[in-house]
Amino acid sequence: MLMPAGLHRHSSERTEDRPVLLSKLSQRETAVSLSKGFEVEIYTGTPTGEIIGFSDRIVADLHGFVREPDARNVEYTTPPLNRYEQLLCELVRPRQTLRNYLTTLGDYTLIPGSTLSSGDTQRFYRSDPHNPYHAYIEDTYHTDVVTASIHINIGISDPELLMQACRLIRLEAPLYLALTASSPFLDNQATGYHSTRWHLFPQTPSSVPLFTSHQHHIDWMEAQLAAGTMHNVRHLWNSVRPNGDRRPYCLNRLELRICDLVINPLHLLAITALLEARLLQMMADPSLDPLKISQLPAANRAEDLVQLAMANEQAVARQSLDATVHHWVDGRAITAKHWIQDLYETLWPIAHQQGFGCFLTPIQAILEQGNEAQQWLALHEQGQSVQEILEIAIQTAAEQDHRLAEELCLPCMA
Numbered sequence: 001m002l003m004p005a006g007l008h009r010h011s012s013e014r015t016e017d018r019p020v021l022l023s024k025l026s027q028r029e030t031a032v033s034l035s036k037g038f039e040v041e042i043y044t045g046t047p048t049g050e051i052i053g054f055s056d057r058i059v060a061d062l063h064g065f066v067r068e069p070d071a072r073n074v075e076y077t078t079p080p081l082n083r084y085e086q087l088l089c090e091l092v093r094p095r096q097t098l099r100n101y102l103t104t105l106g107d108y109t110l111i112p113g114s115t116l117s118s119g120d121t122q123r124f125y126r127s128d129p130h131n132p133y134h135a136y137i138e139d140t141y142h143t144d145v146v147t148a149s150i151h152i153n154i155g156i157s158d159p160e161l162l163m164q165a166c167r168l169i170r171l172e173a174p175l176y177l178a179l180t181a182s183s184p185f186l187d188n189q190a191t192g193y194h195s196t197r198w199h200l201f202p203q204t205p206s207s208v209p210l211f212t213s214h215q216h217h218i219d220w221m222e223a224q225l226a227a228g229t230m231h232n233v234r235h236l237w238n239s240v241r242p243n244g245d246r247r248p249y250c251l252n253r254l255e256l257r258i259c260d261l262v263i264n265p266l267h268l269l270a271i272t273a274l275l276e277a278r279l280l281q282m283m284a285d286p287s288l289d290p291l292k293i294s295q296l297p298a299a300n301r302a303e304d305l306v307q308l309a310m311a312n313e314q315a316v317a318r319q320s321l322d323a324t325v326h327h328w329v330d331g332r333a334i335t336a337k338h339w340i341q342d343l344y345e346t347l348w349p350i351a352h353q354q355g356f357g358c359f360l361t362p363i364q365a366i367l368e369q370g371n372e373a374q375q376w377l378a379l380h381e382q383g384q385s386v387q388e389i390l391e392i393a394i395q396t397a398a399e400q401d402h403r404l405a406e407e408l409c410l411p412c413m414a
Contacts, residue, residue: 034279040094042098069145087272092404114196115196144202149260150268162242174323176258179321194319239309260372270361274347276351320336321337321370321374322337
């Protein structure tokens with residue numbers, strides 16, 4: 001299995017040791033950087049890949065973890081931070097804490113992947129049998145929602161700018177799924193999808209418009225709640241949504257929800273850097289708005305763009321980086337990989353100028369080596385079983401987190 005790419009600089013720059021590079025980066029970062037935070041869902045189980053739930057015990061015994069409706073995965077969040085080296089530590093440290101805790105329960109660990117690769121999809125293991133919202137989720141969606149993912153939150157306080165950001169990123173969300181796909185297996189079988197999670201996950205409500213303004217978002221949310229198509233304000237499950245402390249009225253961040261679980265922290269930070277650079281580009285260029293500059297016919301542009309985005313999401317769920325998608329600007333066909341490469345070349349100077357260019361560069365490794373689903377499927381085609389692939393991935397992830405914690409987290413906290 002290909003080892004995850006480490007942190008490195010753009011090809012035009014000299015490679016340096018990671019702690020030294022991070023020190024220089026810390027000195028260069030500017031106030032233009034946006035705040036960033038993650039919601040990380042992850043499975044627990046055995047080193048052989050059997051997924052076993054402990055979320056009720058984890059939440060009771062450890063600070064900073066919250067339960068999901070099914071006990072087999074658990075969630076932790078990172079605080080909103082501007083600096084990537086600090087985010088790296090906030091990603092790794094809770095996982096190390098959780099791994100250490102799981103060893104007190106037996107021979108248990110953390111399991112990569114976004115679906116029940118070796119799990120039981122016939123049964124819902126309730127983490128909180130008395131929670132009525134969990135009962136609603138189980139009864140309505142069953143195990144289609146038992147997935148592990150990464151939600152990337154980027155701080156944007158201006159509500160109208162946030163709506164523009166949601167419009168742009170919703171049209172490009174399939175690209176982030178292409179980079180992160182990690183769910184090619186379900187119940188010990190290859191499914192034919194790179195992101196089985198996004199193929200199965202119930203997007204709710206089934207039709208979500210591109211919000212033209214904050215007031216449009218408020219009116220639409222109130223109408224959905226009144227009609228019962230949304231159970232509560234959290235029940236907006238699509239690729240990207242505006243979020244905040246009092247939805248839909250007080251909003252302060254964009255939440256990208258489409259990504260599969262990215263177990264490699266450096267890859268996750270690279271994907272986040274791509275997103276942040278794109279948003280900084282949008283803030284510098286107010287015309288960068290699909291409703292304004294798309295060349296699709298104006299009469300039905302908003303509806304056509306939503307349909308284009310949803311079709312692209314399903315194409316990417318099946319073939320990730322190799323999927324043929326259609327660009328929102330002019331509708332032309334392009335592979336997700338080539339679209340990402342074009343964005344990378346455009347956005348790298350922005351990331352470099354703002355001091356986080358080195359965190360963006362692992363995008364190139366993902367494009368060259370393939371995402372996790374593609375690497376796993378390559379091993380599967382060579383004859384390895386799902387269990388054997390998961391065993392390798394589990395061990396690689398543990399070693400990777402341990403190495404990053406030792407090499408990077410302690411120095412950056414000094």
